[in-house]
Amino acid sequence: MRRCGIVVVLATACVLLLAGPMAQGSSAPAGAAEWAKIEQAAEQQERVVLYLSIAGVEARMKAEFRKAYPKLQLDVIRQPTGELISRLDAERQASASGADVVFHTDRGWFDQVANHLVPATGPALSLYKGTKSAFAENRYFTSMLVPFSLAYNTQVLASLGVGVPTGWQDMLNPKFANGLVGLPERGSAPVTLQCYYAIAQTHGMGFFERLGKLKPRLYPSIGPTVQSVAAGANAVGFVQTAAPADLIKAGAPIKQMVPTNPSCYYGYFVAQVAWSKRPQAAQVLLNWVMSRAGQEAIHGWGYTASPLENIPGGLDVKPDKPLLDGILTPAQQEFGRQFDKMTR
Amino acid sequence: MFSRLRSSHLFIIPLTVIVLWPLVMLASRAFADGGAGFRDMLALPNIGQTVAHTIGLAMGSVIIAVLIGSGLAWCVSNSPQRTRSWIGLLPLLPLIVPAVAGVTGWIFLLEPRTGYLNQLLRQLPWWNHLLQGPLDIYTMPWIIILTGFTLSGFVYLYVRSSMQTLGTELEAAARVHGASPLRTFFTVTLPLMRAAIVYSAGVAFLLGIGQFTAPLLLGRTRGINVLTTEMYYATIAFPVKYGLGAALGAPLIIAGIVVVVLQFLAIGEQSRYVVVTGQSRHAEARGYWFCPLPIAAFFLLAGVLPLSALVLVALSPYWSGTIRWSTLGFENFAKVLSEPNALRALRTSAIAIGVALLIVVPLGFFAAALMTGAFRAGPLVRRLVDFLITLPLGMPAAIFGFAVLYTYAGPPLVLYGTITIIIIAYVTLMIPHAVRPQLTTMMSIGKEYAEASRVHGGGWWRTLGVIQIPLARNGVAVASALVIVMLFHEFAASMMVRAAHTQVMGTLLYEYYTGGLYPDVAVVALLMVVVTAACVFAALLVGGTKALES
Numbered sequence: 001m002r003r004c005g006i007v008v009v010l011a012t013a014c015v016l017l018l019a020g021p022m023a024q025g026s027s028a029p030a031g032a033a034e035w036a037k038i039e040q041a042a043e044q045q046e047r048v049v050l051y052l053s054i055a056g057v058e059a060r061m062k063a064e065f066r067k068a069y070p071k072l073q074l075d076v077i078r079q080p081t082g083e084l085i086s087r088l089d090a091e092r093q094a095s096a097s098g099a100d101v102v103f104h105t106d107r108g109w110f111d112q113v114a115n116h117l118v119p120a121t122g123p124a125l126s127l128y129k130g131t132k133s134a135f136a137e138n139r140y141f142t143s144m145l146v147p148f149s150l151a152y153n154t155q156v157l158a159s160l161g162v163g164v165p166t167g168w169q170d171m172l173n174p175k176f177a178n179g180l181v182g183l184p185e186r187g188s189a190p191v192t193l194q195c196y197y198a199i200a201q202t203h204g205m206g207f208f209e210r211l212g213k214l215k216p217r218l219y220p221s222i223g224p225t226v227q228s229v230a231a232g233a234n235a236v237g238f239v240q241t242a243a244p245a246d247l248i249k250a251g252a253p254i255k256q257m258v259p260t261n262p263s264c265y266y267g268y269f270v271a272q273v274a275w276s277k278r279p280q281a282a283q284v285l286l287n288w289v290m291s292r293a294g295q296e297a298i299h300g301w302g303y304t305a306s307p308l309e310n311i312p313g314g315l316d317v318k319p320d321k322p323l324l325d326g327i328l329t330p331a332q333q334e335f336g337r338q339f340d341k342m343t344r
Numbered sequence: 345m346f347s348r349l350r351s352s353h354l355f356i357i358p359l360t361v362i363v364l365w366p367l368v369m370l371a372s373r374a375f376a377d378g379g380a381g382f383r384d385m386l387a388l389p390n391i392g393q394t395v396a397h398t399i400g401l402a403m404g405s406v407i408i409a410v411l412i413g414s415g416l417a418w419c420v421s422n423s424p425q426r427t428r429s430w431i432g433l434l435p436l437l438p439l440i441v442p443a444v445a446g447v448t449g450w451i452f453l454l455e456p457r458t459g460y461l462n463q464l465l466r467q468l469p470w471w472n473h474l475l476q477g478p479l480d481i482y483t484m485p486w487i488i489i490l491t492g493f494t495l496s497g498f499v500y501l502y503v504r505s506s507m508q509t510l511g512t513e514l515e516a517a518a519r520v521h522g523a524s525p526l527r528t529f530f531t532v533t534l535p536l537m538r539a540a541i542v543y544s545a546g547v548a549f550l551l552g553i554g555q556f557t558a559p560l561l562l563g564r565t566r567g568i569n570v571l572t573t574e575m576y577y578a579t580i581a582f583p584v585k586y587g588l589g590a591a592l593g594a595p596l597i598i599a600g601i602v603v604v605v606l607q608f609l610a611i612g613e614q615s616r617y618v619v620v621t622g623q624s625r626h627a628e629a630r631g632y633w634f635c636p637l638p639i640a641a642f643f644l645l646a647g648v649l650p651l652s653a654l655v656l657v658a659l660s661p662y663w664s665g666t667i668r669w670s671t672l673g674f675e676n677f678a679k680v681l682s683e684p685n686a687l688r689a690l691r692t693s694a695i696a697i698g699v700a701l702l703i704v705v706p707l708g709f710f711a712a713a714l715m716t717g718a719f720r721a722g723p724l725v726r727r728l729v730d731f732l733i734t735l736p737l738g739m740p741a742a743i744f745g746f747a748v749l750y751t752y753a754g755p756p757l758v759l760y761g762t763i764t765i766i767i768i769a770y771v772t773l774m775i776p777h778a779v780r781p782q783l784t785t786m787m788s789i790g791k792e793y794a795e796a797s798r799v800h801g802g803g804w805w806r807t808l809g810v811i812q813i814p815l816a817r818n819g820v821a822v823a824s825a826l827v828i829v830m831l832f833h834e835f836a837a838s839m840m841v842r843a844a845h846t847q848v849m850g851t852l853l854y855e856y857y858t859g860g861l862y863p864d865v866a867v868v869a870l871l872m873v874v875v876t877a878a879c880v881f882a883a884l885l886v887g888g889t890k891a892l893e894s
Contacts, residue, residue: 051844055859075684077844078859086580087844094753096761098845156457159475178476179456185564217482217565223860231663231862233458250661251671340389344567 554740
């Protein structure tokens with residue numbers, strides 16, 4: 001019995017030793033047998049940690065991942081992208097235990113740390129390899145497409161005698177003065193600032209000057225923005241389509257529309273970090289997120305879109321321009337400073 | 345030469361490393377690179393406004409805290425005799441509510457549009473035309489008021505304690521000679537309380553200038569920053585802006601030193617405030633009937649109201665200004681308590697507090713023993729120990745958190761993302777609080793028993809085990825309870841040293857808050873209140889009502 005245990009430990013150690021370098025050095029999909037060994041090793045690591053910056057999908061991801069890998073616990077740390085990347089970089093520098101897989105919007109960060117990301121090797125790599133959704137030699141991937149939207153509280157609008165918003169310009173309604181417009185801070189995610197910039201490009205800088213005069217309320221991220229709209233603290237809020245989903249389900253008087261003047265679509269990117277302390281578990285999670293099963297689980301609720309085609313239930317997204325990538329130009333950075341002055 | 349090196353000298357080394365080293369490192373970082381940190385600080389947008397907010401918050405909250413705290417102490421002292429013992433505890437009970445939980449509760453009460461209290465106020469005839477307000481929690485005045493509420497409990501403790509020492513004979517004499525209550529207060533009570541008020545105002549100023557919780561939770565939505573929140577933003581930048589954070593902390597360190605010196609100058613010779621008193625207890629037996637009313641109002645405002653709001657939101661499916669009684673339930677409690685992140689935060693809190701307790705209480709015991717002379721030490725050593733254990737009281741917790749992060753996060757120790765760095769911050773912050781109750785107990789015991797033991801051949805360890813520890817067990821128990829409660833409340837330093845994976849309860853609450861998970865925020869806040877109340881109850885069982893005052 002004891003000998004049997006030793007054999008199992010040795011076999012596991014061999015798998016770990018083999019799988020580690022393979023994950024670091026190769027971007028070819030693993031064979032079925034090899035992948036089975038990685039899955040086995042992952043289950044022995046018991047848990048895997050995902051750093052996530054999108055609100056509203058956490059519970060679904062956990063539930064669906066548990067169905068796929070019942071022996072592997074998915075822990076999710078959710079923070080705004082801006083704060084998440086600071087923590088990630090601190091962990092990277094200290095080689096501290098933390099994230100295994102990251103899922104956020106700042107493509108600039110992924111490019112910057114590409115050498116510290118592990119090329120994917122799971123079976124799902126074949127779905128992305130050579131497509132416009134794979135970056136940095138298969139080190140990170142687009143995993144979600146989301147449009148920014150305008151959430152509104154139906155009861156508050158009714159009490160104010162204001163109609164349903166039809167575009168960004170409806171945030172400027174004078175009846176929304178004194179904090180009835182909710183905005184995420186521009187530093188919460190670079191893509192947020194890029195969308196603000198796109199709105200300013202379309203409507204002119206006067207848009208945010210006028211919005212500033214209404215004294216909008218700024219929140220650390222989209223999460224509290226949408227919650228405040230649901231509570232009735234704000235009449236309208238700048239959010240993304242996935243954010244109000246749970247609140248709508250819970251019966252909150254909240255709806256949303258996707259403005260097209262301009263439309264702001266952005267991507268969430270996913271990668272395995274090289275400083276992960278659970279490399280096989282990280283490989284398994286990354287592969288699951290990229291796989292069709294994972295994409296169906298994540299996007300099947302209808303509020304977000306997959307980069308893969310024909311995902312049942314996924315949001316039907318046809319971006320009319322390139323996705324916002326979170327890489328800020330000098331003009332956008334300067335606009336950010338102006339935005340602070342105008343809205344605070 | 346080494347024979348002169350006593351254990352008391354060796355004791356100073358870890359104390360210096362724990363307390364002084366991070367501050368020295370931080371100060372040196374502020375001036376590194378030709379003062380680049382200060383240049384970055386001056387380049388911050390609205391830095392003038394940030395400094396003005398910091399000073400305004402400190403001054404404003406001190407005024408409110410001194411007025412409320414002193415008023416409450418006077419009211420308790422002048423309440424009818426039969427109610428005085430229990431009514432004296434009421435102003436302390438809101439201290440059970442951690443600041444982070446209290447502020448969250450007030451958000452649910454005073455959010456301009458959906459706040460429960462605001463909605464009630466809009467029912468009044470003169471405000472029923474308003475669609476929001478009349479009060480707005482996300483403003484500087486309310487940040488000051490709520491901070492003042494929090495600090496008034498500390499002022500109350502100092503002033504009440506002073507009043508109990510002074511007695512009430514002089515007030516009684518003034519009243520016998522025809523002075524009105526108001527005149528007695530201004531001509532007799534107030535001058536006698538000057539020392540306590542000045543001292544407590546100094547402590548409140550230091551706490552106010554280092555305030556972090558209310559400005560972070562309330563100020564962020566309107567861009568209202570203070571120095572400590574700017575320091576926090578320096579820690580979440582990449583790379584962490586240590587130079588900027590150190591420069592931002594420098595004025596707070598200087599303010600701490602200045603206030604301590606000013607306090608000393610203002611109070612001067614303590615003996616000037618001594619009253620010859622014999623039977624003060626029965627001198628003011630009657631009291632005024634109206635005195636319990638402001639105390640009850642404070643208890644209601646500072647404790648009951650925010651807690652009620654937290655309970656309502658915790659039971660609601662989502663935060664809403666409209667309470668639907670049929671939808672209330674315990675689902676959020678079940679959800680939070682089954683969340684791995686919440687359980688991990690609870691575990692991290694328990695480990696960090698537990699280990700910090702095991703380090704800081706014995707450390708406090710030895711410091712107290714040295715200062716009372718129970719263990720032999722020269723006057724210089726005693727003075728140095730006194731200085732080192734007092735220093736953390738003069739510095740905002742955010743400063744120590746930032747200093748610990750700077751000193752230990754990177755090489756050579758690389759403690760970022762570990763519980764160890766949280767423990768180091770906790771130990772540093774808790775040294776004064778671990779020493780004080782043990783010092784009081786040891787002073788009441790005296791050093792004669794220890795000397796007798798030694799005279800009769802008892803060695804150092806034997807004296808410690810058989811005499812010192814058993815006699816001081818009450819102080820040890822109270823110090824332990826105090827440390828547990830204060831660390832469970834701790835927020836500012838934890839925010840600086842936590843990583844995404846090493847959250848404690850307070851930082852988890854903030855995590856939920858920034859994620860917009862308001863019912864979960866309320867659940868965590870209530871959990872913190874329950875745990876704190878349990879610790880206070882345990883302290884009361886061990887040390888009686890004096891433990892609560894400690």
